[in-house]
Amino acid sequence: MAVSLVRSHSEKQAGYRELVLEAPTIAPLVRPGQFVHLRIPRLEHRLLRRPFSIFMADQDTLTILYKSVGTGTQLLTQVEQGEAVSLLGPLGNGFPEPNNDHIPLLIAGGYGVAPLYLLASRMARTGVLFVGGRTRTDILCDDEFEALGWDVQIATEDGSRGIQGLVTSALDAWAANNAGAEPAELFACGPDGMLRAVGERAITHNWKGWLSLDKHMGCGMGACLACVQRIRQPDGSIEWERVCKDGPIFEAREIVWEQENEDNHE
Amino acid sequence: MSDSDAMLDLAVNIGELRLKNPVMVASGTFGYGPEYADLVDLSKLGAMVVKGIRKIPWEGNEPPRMVEVPGGLVNAIGLQGPGAQGFVDKYIPFLKQYDVPVIVNIWGTTLEEYGEVAAILDAADGVHALEINISCPNVKEGGIAFGTNVDTAANVMQMVRKNTRLPVIPKLSPNVPNIGDFAKIAEQCGCDAISLINTLPAMVIDIETRRPVLTNTVGGLSGPAIHPVAVKLVWEAAAAVNIPVIAMGGIQNAQDAIEFILAGASAVAVGTANFVDPMTPLTVIDGIADYMRRHNVQRFSDLIGALDVH
Known part of the structure; x- marks a missing residue:
């Protein structure tokens, strides 16, 4: 968990924005397909964090690309450069290592x-x-x-x-x-x-x-069991898995x- | 650590269970231990209360299982879990690595099942107390069906009591006309403590589709919205009995926890706030210590029920 400062926040194209966060404890660990769970500033009377896929990551910063679609993402558009944002991440497993013969x-x-x-x-x-x-x-x-x-x-x-x-x-x-x-x-x-x-x-x-x-998540860490998905197991049985933690x-x-x-x- | 810190005594007893501090994590909000262990040192918690377990593995409800509302969440997870033996095999070895009492929340759809789960967990090395779930609003059988009638609640409490030597803690429903009656029954049945409150039955409707948002139709409300309701019920329950009260309901910070303690709670549990900030239990512990320093209270037990009613 980290408090990140917004390095930049800009429109990418109509309706879509790019948020660059200073996250030196998170960014170097990021694997493609992982996400961060972000607490949206000024989203009053709403508790939960919001998950965002990671668009870019280097040693110091990570970038998310989002569309303003609901109350949360609309408020996110107001976040300014230098503002502090609470982040949990990187979460989830990410994509498997690609097969280079394919x-x-x-x-x-x-x-x-x-x-x-x-x-x-x-x-x-x-x-x-x-x-x-x-x-x-x-x-x-x-x-x-x-x-x-x-x-x-x-x-x-x-x-x-x-x-x-x-x-x-x-x-x-x-x-x-x-x-x-x-x-x-x-x-x-x-x-x-x-x-x-x-x-x-x-x-x-x-x-x-x-x-x-993409499922509605609660905790993002596998504890609340809100974002479950039925997954076929190797033995043929079907079990709930947690999209946030197992996916x-x-x-x-x-x-x-x-x-x-x-x-x-x- | 300063001299005054060395003198601060945060320990508290729940029956024969000694907690190093009064802050637990509430059942269903911290998984079975591994989920948050990378972020939070479980040994720092007063106790770890794991998610509800019945005798057999249980699927829980169909998603959507959770919806956010102003000041809280409405959930209908439906007590998905690995079953009593599954829990013992899969999670006890992990939990044993930590210096933290493990309290297992148990439920069943029949009186007999409550007894069987209690017996299985009693035989497992590494379980320190049982919390009896007679108050979950999200399962069709079991849970709240037992907890809103004094006689059926008493039957469950006696059944569990008969099947374990571990401390027994019924978790009471807020959905009753007189919480004191249920607290007293727990005391009469030989329970070691009571915990309250479970979630408040609730419902959210999508007006565009004209359907309930949760597949289960109804769920349980948790979070800061229910905190004042819980404080009042904890105050009433604590006044009715001499056994310790463990309070939960919307704790977000030390102030919320201290309200419960002044109202008569011997310990508290952080629930929904864990989903937002898993460090909350630790900040609550620190905040209680700060409050004790500011008010010159050296022993935590001196704060319990120290409410000055007009």
Whole structure:
């Protein structure tokens, strides 16, 4: 746990902001896919911290990339340079070590691109980023990935950038041309619906699919048991695991999605 | 450590259990020990109260299980847990590394199950007391179903008492017309202490979907919002009995804890605040020591019930 000072806080593009925090006790430990649990200043009468994926980390600072969507993130936009923020982290397990014999396919929904950028920046090889959003202003970090030498495939629901449709359409188009040519490994972060669809592709194409889940968290440290997810165990049994502590990354085949579970009970 | 610090005595007895200080962590808010052990030295706690355990492993409720409200949380975790033997095998070896009394919160869906859990934990080396959960609002059977009727509460207390030599601490529900009656029953059943309060039954509705936010529909409210309610109930319960009272409900800092102590509590437990700042129990211990210095109180026990009522 640390009190961090805000080094800078700026708009990245319409609706999205980048918060750089001085966190010399946390930042050097960060692995891609981990998160910090942040107490939002001025969020009065609300107790819980808010989890944020880590977008960048060096020896002294870590950066989060967020969208102002609710009361908490709206208040976060008011945080100023030099202000103190309470942080717990780095939390969660992060992505597994990528298999360098496989081409990495990163699939991002909106600001789900944040932990994938940290992952890509530390990878030994380049691959393909599939990034999707509702409209062109929801497409983030394509320049950063291109600067790393990545192939960037964009999809927007309204067709204002890249192909029109969901990010999985872009993935399907790529797979139709490339599947079988080279073994691939998939890493994804975004809303549940996207993750589930991405997980189905991973299974279909016989790729490993590492999905970063986002569940409402209480403590962020595995104590409160609020953010549980049903996970298939190696022996075939199904157990609750804690997204904050046992995740937030799970392999596509392990995750028992809600509807699937209801189907099993019927 | 100054001379005056050397003279400060924070120790307190709960039955035959001696605590080095009066600050515990409340059941369900500190896991089973490992969750916070990297951040908090468990040996510094007055006691570690682990999450509720029944005889068999239990799944708990479907998510969403928790929702934030002004001044608190409403939770319906539903007592997910590894079962009595699972707890003993998986967590006792870990907890034994620390110099901290381990209090296990127990529950069951039948009277017999309460007795069986008590017997299993009694036989386990490394358990120091049992807290009886007769007040959880989030399970369909067990919990509060036993705790809001004096006779069924007494049956559970006697059953647990019969099955263990460990100190027994029923955790009382705030959802009763007269808390003193339940405190007295605990004393008559040979319980060593009582703890209170459990969460207050509560409900949150999503007006857009017109559905309850929690899958369990209802849950239990905890956090600073319930603190004054808890202080009043602790004050009434402490007045009704001679056994020690362990107080919990919305403690965020030493001031909140000292209110409970002045109202008659011999010890306190930090709950929901652990989710926000796991260091809270330690800052509460330090704050109580500061208060004792400022008020020239050398022995913590002199503060218990030192309320000056108008």
